[in-house]
Amino acid sequence: MLIITVVAVLLTRDGTHHWSRSVEDTFLANCTAAAGGYADVCTCAMHRLEQQFSEQDLAALEGEMSSTGQIPERLQRPMQTAVAACR
Structure with missing residues (x-):
């Protein structure tokens, strides 16, 4: 199960959301671990x-994942x- 740890900072450019570097790094680390090392798939999915x-x-x-234990x-x-x- 993928758990996303985030910092609550909103950055937007041209109507598109861009996550901070720390959020991207955390997402990629968690995703890659959950996906068995497929970092390229995780990077692509993160951008989407x-x-x-x-x-x-x-x-x-x-917060929802923390309280329910589910995505x-x-x-x-x-x-x-x-x-x-x-x-």
């Missing part, structure tokens, strides 16, 4: 998810779609 979720969105999702449904489909598109 950045377009859909701000860091504030991720902070809220992190929230509103993140599951976008994550699956991003990973499938990047394989």
Whole structure:
């Protein structure tokens, strides 16, 4: 299961969300570990998810994951779609 640890800072440029370097690094580390070392797929998926979720969105999702122990449904489909598109 992928757990995303985030810092709640929203950075936007040209209407596209861009996560801070620390959030990207954490996402890639967690994703690569969960995906068995497929860093290229994780990088691609991260860029796709950045377009859909701000860091504030991720902070809220992190809170939901912490309280339920599961990936929230509103993140599951976008994550699956991003990973499938990047394989």
